[in-house]
Amino acid sequence: MSSVQVLPTFPGSSRQTKAKSVAMVGSIAALLFLAIPSMATIKIAPPCALSSTNRTITVCTPGTSAVLSLPVHLVAATKDSNAVTSMQVLVDGVSAYQAAVSTVDVYLSSVAAGAHTITINATDSLGTFSQTLPVTVSANAGLTNIRHIIYLVQENHSFDNYFGMLGVYKASKGFPNNVDGLNLNATQTSYTTHQPIHPFHLQTECLQPPTPFWNQAWITMDFGKMDMFANGGSYSPIDPDVTRVMGYYDQTDLPYYYELATQFATSDRFFSPTPSNSNPNRMYLFAATSFGHIRPDTPPTGGWTQPTIFDHMDQANVSWRYYHLDNGIYLPQWSTYQRDAAKVVPMSNFYTDIQNEATLPSVIYIEHAGPSGLDEHPSHGNIQKGAAFVAQILNALMKSPSWASSVFILTYDEAGGFYDQVTPQQVVAPDGIPPMLRVPQDQQGDFARSGFRVPVLVVSPWVKAHFVSHTWRDYTSILRLIESRFNVAPLTARDAAADNMIEFFDFTKPTWATPPPLPVQPTNGTCNVNLEKAPGF
Numbered sequence: 001m002s003s004v005q006v007l008p009t010f011p012g013s014s015r016q017t018k019a020k021s022v023a024m025v026g027s028i029a030a031l032l033f034l035a036i037p038s039m040a041t042i043k044i045a046p047p048c049a050l051s052s053t054n055r056t057i058t059v060c061t062p063g064t065s066a067v068l069s070l071p072v073h074l075v076a077a078t079k080d081s082n083a084v085t086s087m088q089v090l091v092d093g094v095s096a097y098q099a100a101v102s103t104v105d106v107y108l109s110s111v112a113a114g115a116h117t118i119t120i121n122a123t124d125s126l127g128t129f130s131q132t133l134p135v136t137v138s139a140n141a142g143l144t145n146i147r148h149i150i151y152l153v154q155e156n157h158s159f160d161n162y163f164g165m166l167g168v169y170k171a172s173k174g175f176p177n178n179v180d181g182l183n184l185n186a187t188q189t190s191y192t193t194h195q196p197i198h199p200f201h202l203q204t205e206c207l208q209p210p211t212p213f214w215n216q217a218w219i220t221m222d223f224g225k226m227d228m229f230a231n232g233g234s235y236s237p238i239d240p241d242v243t244r245v246m247g248y249y250d251q252t253d254l255p256y257y258y259e260l261a262t263q264f265a266t267s268d269r270f271f272s273p274t275p276s277n278s279n280p281n282r283m284y285l286f287a288a289t290s291f292g293h294i295r296p297d298t299p300p301t302g303g304w305t306q307p308t309i310f311d312h313m314d315q316a317n318v319s320w321r322y323y324h325l326d327n328g329i330y331l332p333q334w335s336t337y338q339r340d341a342a343k344v345v346p347m348s349n350f351y352t353d354i355q356n357e358a359t360l361p362s363v364i365y366i367e368h369a370g371p372s373g374l375d376e377h378p379s380h381g382n383i384q385k386g387a388a389f390v391a392q393i394l395n396a397l398m399k400s401p402s403w404a405s406s407v408f409i410l411t412y413d414e415a416g417g418f419y420d421q422v423t424p425q426q427v428v429a430p431d432g433i434p435p436m437l438r439v440p441q442d443q444q445g446d447f448a449r450s451g452f453r454v455p456v457l458v459v460s461p462w463v464k465a466h467f468v469s470h471t472w473r474d475y476t477s478i479l480r481l482i483e484s485r486f487n488v489a490p491l492t493a494r495d496a497a498a499d500n501m502i503e504f505f506d507f508t509k510p511t512w513a514t515p516p517p518l519p520v521q522p523t524n525g526t527c528n529v530n531l532e533k534a535p536g537f
Helices: 159-163 166-172 214-221 254-265 279-289 309-315 336-343 350-355 385-400 478-488 493-496
Strands: 001-004 023-026 058-062 073-079 085-092 092-098 103-110 115-123 127-137 150-153 265-267 319-326 344-346 363-366 406-412 457-458 467-469
Touching: 001 309, 023 085, 023 103, 023 478, 058 115, 058 127, 073 085, 073 115, 073 127, 073 406, 092 103, 103 265, 150 478, 159 344, 254 457, 309 319, 309 336, 309 478, 319 336, 336 344, 344 350, 350 385, 385 406, 385 467, 406 478, 478 493
Parallel strands: 150 363, 150 406, 265 467, 319 344, 319 363
Antiparallel strands: 001 023, 058 073, 073 103, 085 092, 085 115, 115 127, 265 457, 406 457
16 A cells, blocks of 8 residues: 555635645555645646547546656546546556546556556546556666767746747648647736737747746646736836737747757657746756745855755766856855866867767756856847857757767746746655745745746757657756666655656667758847737737
């Protein structure tokens, strides 16, 4: 027997009420469940878009025929005009979980490597109806083909803001439109005039940033309805209706990224770790927790003492290096820097270092270049210049001897207050530390809910061509990939439960031993914040 706890329900705006989570004990047959700490918060449903057909079960995650690491996160919900009285999960016909619920949200932590069939049964007054999905649990075979994990985390864009039109672009190139992208009929309501705001193509490559902080994020989600983006505190004299939250870019703005995402691999279910702004999320990037912080708090003298992924790599004798272009370096805010400052080097070294694969470190972190205006933050200048910076790095890697054994991962630290249609996912709380709420107006959220969707690109000779993952992850999965590949101990319960991204790879052969041709990323797009409003406002 193993304790199974109902996952945290959804806190929303200040109107929220509370309902207690219910702990359940389920019978486990050949499987164990990871218990999830939770807060007593209001319940929402469903956790994803459901089929419109009555008496059906929609699997929210994992994606169809997904290749996964352990634990396998399974989320499924029902569409039924009758009351669903219970749900059951079977793996290869063996009952693994059953409870009086209409939504399943569990982690399967003891499934043997190999192919499996998961069956979800739902029971109502008419009987039982089912849904099955094939999954493969990976033994991480082939990961040794990756000898270098290189990652860069840019700033403040939601998936819909950057890649909402990716599916349309893929279809124009003859590939399936298999991306859960932007609905052009989506509507938000102006806070000032109450006019409807629909998605629109931004006419400027730089604009005043919306507000992505903790309180605004929870208000924006509005119990999971995702309908308060224009009410999140982003007023400006140029755009008093806050229409810019519904603006999007496409292949005319970011041709390099759109082609990368088409040829290599991406995901339409990749989230930031927590619903707040950059600093708490970047704490997760280093430590797999923000240890209670929901704001950009000042570190103590000597830096935050929590262990980072760099400390754990030191303990595992895994080589790493931290490259930076300017003085916008985050690592000095951590005590890790006192021990490892010598591993923090100028970005110019990267282009030399990749020419010698034998001496290139196993893990490379590239700091976003905020002071130089190349981090793609809306307020730091033309986003195209940041994309061109990434293109410079990646094009150099593709032409180097290190390309054959590397993976490059690009993502964004948080969604920046921009609209995204997908409800943030329920996740494993990293630890037992509650949010540091300071004033009565602070939203009663928790750390068992991710932030919003963010773009991700996974680029390597070994990735599946033209691949789109639909499995829920936040970017602590990058930490889990490092840990899986190099036998590094996890930092918290969050990265220990994260999927390690092996689904993106095909190790039977290198798909892109010779990289595909990629377009030049322009940098001369219009940069004029006076053009940030939606047409008609």
